[in-house]
Amino acid sequence: MATSTAFLFFSFTSLFSLFSVLVFISRMKPWCNCNTCRGYLTKSWTNTFTNFCDWFTHLLKNSPTGTIHVHVVGNIITSNPKNVEYILKTRFDNYPKGKPFSTLLSDLLGRGIFNVDGDSWKFQRKLASLELGSVAIRSYAFDTVIDEIKTRLIPVLASKARDNTERRDVLDLQDILRRFSFDVTCKFSFGTDPACLLPSLPSSNFAEAFDLASKISAERGMAALPIIWKMKRFFKIGSEKKLSEAINVINDLAYDIIKQRRKMGFASKKDLLSRFMGSVSDDDKYLRDIVISFLLAGRDTVSASLAGFFTILSKNPKVEELIREEVNRVNPVQEYPTFDELRQMHYLNAAIHESIRLFPPVQNDSKFAEEDDVLPDGTVVKKGDRVSYHPYAMGRMENIWGLDCLEFKPERWLKDGAFMPEDPFKYPVFQAGSRICLGKEMALMNMKSVVAALVPRFDIRMVRPDYEPRFTPGLTACFRGGLPVKVYARK
Numbered sequence: 039m040a041t042s043t044a045f046l047f048f049s050f051t052s053l054f055s056l057f058s059v060l061v062f063i064s065r066m067k068p069w070c071n072c073n074t075c076r077g078y079l080t081k082s083w084t085n086t087f088t089n090f091c092d093w094f095t096h097l098l099k100n101s102p103t104g105t106i107h108v109h110v111v112g113n114i115i116t117s118n119p120k121n122v123e124y125i126l127k128t129r130f131d132n133y134p135k136g137k138p139f140s141t142l143l144s145d146l147l148g149r150g151i152f153n154v155d156g157d158s159w160k161f162q163r164k165l166a167s168l169e170l171g172s173v174a175i176r177s178y179a180f181d182t183v184i185d186e187i188k189t190r191l192i193p194v195l196a197s198k199a200r201d202n203t204e205r206r207d208v209l210d211l212q213d214i215l216r217r218f219s220f221d222v223t224c225k226f227s228f229g230t231d232p233a234c235l236l237p238s239l240p241s242s243n244f245a246e247a248f249d250l251a252s253k254i255s256a257e258r259g260m261a262a263l264p265i266i267w268k269m270k271r272f273f274k275i276g277s278e279k280k281l282s283e284a285i286n287v288i289n290d291l292a293y294d295i296i297k298q299r300r301k302m303g304f305a306s307k308k309d310l311l312s313r314f315m316g317s318v319s320d321d322d323k324y325l326r327d328i329v330i331s332f333l334l335a336g337r338d339t340v341s342a343s344l345a346g347f348f349t350i351l352s353k354n355p356k357v358e359e360l361i362r363e364e365v366n367r368v369n370p371v372q373e374y375p376t377f378d379e380l381r382q383m384h385y386l387n388a389a390i391h392e393s394i395r396l397f398p399p400v401q402n403d404s405k406f407a408e409e410d411d412v413l414p415d416g417t418v419v420k421k422g423d424r425v426s427y428h429p430y431a432m433g434r435m436e437n438i439w440g441l442d443c444l445e446f447k448p449e450r451w452l453k454d455g456a457f458m459p460e461d462p463f464k465y466p467v468f469q470a471g472s473r474i475c476l477g478k479e480m481a482l483m484n485m486k487s488v489v490a491a492l493v494p495r496f497d498i499r500m501v502r503p504d505y506e507p508r509f510t511p512g513l514t515a516c517f518r519g520g521l522p523v524k525v526y527a528r529k
C-alpha cells in the first residue's frame with residue numbers, strides 16, 4: 039500500500055513537473071534566435087563586457103526606443119523615462135510585483151511589505167510611512183547611526199590607519215560597510231545589536247544566515263527553469279535545504295526577540311518592531327515578516343551605495359576636497375555633524391546622488407503585467423510579461439544625462455549652490471511613483487553621516503587605483519572580491 043502510494047505520488051509530481059516545464063517553455067520562447075536572445079543564451083556578451091548590467095546598458099543605448107525584449111526569458115527591459123512613469127505611476131495597478139516575484143522571496147520575507155501587493159501592501163505602506171515620518175523614529179535612527187560611526191566605524195578604520203609605515207593593512211571596505219549597515223539596520227529594526235563591526239571582525243550566525251538566505255532567494259530568480267528550485271525545495275535538497283536552514287536561524291532569533299519584547303513591554307521603545315507591535319499586536323509571524331523586509335530593504339542598499347561612493351571618490355580628489363571644505367565650513371568643530379548641519383551640506387548631497395546615479399544598489403527592478411498593454415514607446419506587453427526598468431543603464435544614458443553622462447559631476451545636481459532634485463522617473467534609483475522607497479531620506483542621512491565623518495579624518499585609497507568593479511549577481515549590487523583599500527589618517 040505504502041509503495042503504491044509513493045509510486046502514485048511520484049508519478050503525479052513527475053507529470054506535474056513535465057507539464058509546468060512545457061508551459062514555461064511555451065511562454066518563454068526558448069527558440070528565439072534574435073541577437074539579444076542568442077547573446078543571452080550563449081553568454082557571448084562576456085567576450086566584450088565584464089558585467090551583465092553593462093551589456094544591457096549597451097543594448098538599451100542602441101535601441102531606438104530605449105527598450106529591449108529578452109524573449110527567451112519573457113522580459114521587457116526599459117530605460118525610457120516615459121515608460122518608467124507609466125509602469126510605476128500611470129498604470130501602477132497593471133504592474134504589481136506579481137506572483138512570480140513574491141514566490142521567489144516568500145520563504146524569506148513571507149507577507150512583508152517588500153513582497154506583497156494589494157491590500158496587505160497598502161496596510162503596511164500606511165503604517166510604515168507614519169512610523170518612518172515620525173520625529174521620534176527619525177531621531178532614533180540618527181542617534182543609532184552616529185553611535186555606530188563614533189564607537190565602531192571610526193575606531194576600526196583608525197586601527198588600520200595607525201601603522202604609519204609602508205606595510206599598511208589592506209582592508210575590505212565593502213565588508214566593513216556591510217557590517218556597519220547590518221548593525222545599524224538591526225538596531226533600528228529590532229532594537230538589538232548584533233555587534234558585527236568590532237576590530238576582531240567577528241562572525242555572526244544571524245548575519246551569515248541572512249546573507250545566505252538573500253543570496254539563494256536571489257539565485258532562484260536567475261534560474262533558467264524555476265521548476266528545478268521548486269523541486270529541490272519539495273525534496274529539501276541542495277541549495278533549498280541550505281535556504282531552509284538559514285531561514286530557521288533567522289526565525290529563531292526573530293521570534294525570540296518578539297517574545298522577549300512582549301514580556302518586557304514595547305510601549306516606550308523606539309525601534310521599528312516595537313512600534314509595529316502597537317498596531318499588529320498578536321500575529322508574531324506577520325510581525326517577523328514586516329521587520330525582516332525592512333532588514334532586507336535597508337541593509338545592503340546602504341552599504342552598496344557607500345561602497346560605490348568611496349570607489350568613485352578615490353578617483354576624484356577634487357570632489358573629495360570640496361566635500362572636506364564643505365564639512366569643515368558647516369561643522370568647524372570637527373565633531374559629528376548634527377541632523378541640521380547635514381541638511382546644509384548641499385555639495386555632499388549632490389555627490390551622493392551623483393555616485394548612486396552611476397552605481398545604483400538596485401540595478402534593475404521588475405513588475406509583472408496583469409493585462410495586455412502598450413507602453414508609451416509602442417512596446418507591446420502581454421499579460422504575464424515581466425517588465426523591468428533599469429536604473430543602472432538609465433544613469434549611463436546620453437539622452438537622459440547628456441554627453442558627459444559617464445563623468446562623476448556633483449555639479450549637475452546644483453543650481454546656485456543649492457541641491458536640485460531630478461525627475462524621479464529619470465532617476466528611479468529609489469524607485470518612483472506609488473511604491474517609492476520608504477527609507478530614502480533615512481538612507482541619505484545615513485550615507486551623509488558616514489561620509490561627513492570619514493572624509494575629514496581619513497584618505498581612503500583603492501589598493502588598485504584602476505579598480506573597475508565587477509558585480510556579483512544578487513538582489514543588490516555587490517562587488518565581486520570585495521573592495522580592497524588602504525586607509526591613511528589625515529593630520
Ligand code: HEM
Nearest residue numbers: 151335336339340343400467468469473475476477480481
Ligand atoms: C541607498 C539606499 C536605498 C536604495 C537605493 C533603496 C532603493 C529602493 C528601491 C529601488 C525600492 C523598490 C524595490 C521594489 O519594489 O522592488 C525600495 C523599496 C523600499 N525601501 Fe528602499 N532603498 C534604500 C534604502 C532603504 C532603507 C534604509 C530602508 C528602511 C529604512 C528602505 C525601505 C524600503 C521599503 C520599506 C521599501 C518597500 C516600499 C514599498 O514596497 O512600498 N530602503 N527601496
